[in-house]
């Protein structure tokens with residue numbers, strides 16, 4: 001298991017609040033193997049991975065590794 005930041009250091013007050021009230025953030029991509037979804041806070045830009053029962057902030061490098069298709073889509077405009 002990777003070391004996880006304390007809750008109060010993940011994302012910002014805005015995105016933490018969205019998880020706390022159960023609203024969550026809009027889905028950017030899904031990873032069926034991980035049973036998780038990638039989301040991003042519009043306020044602070046933090047990536048979050050949402051699992052069935054909890055969400056955790058993940059570094060951009062992890063977001064790119066687990067959800068490469070989302071980042072390919074974002075880059076597609078320039079390369080193709």
Ligand SMILES: [Zn+2]
Nearest residue numbers: 012015041044
């Ligand atoms: Zn945030």
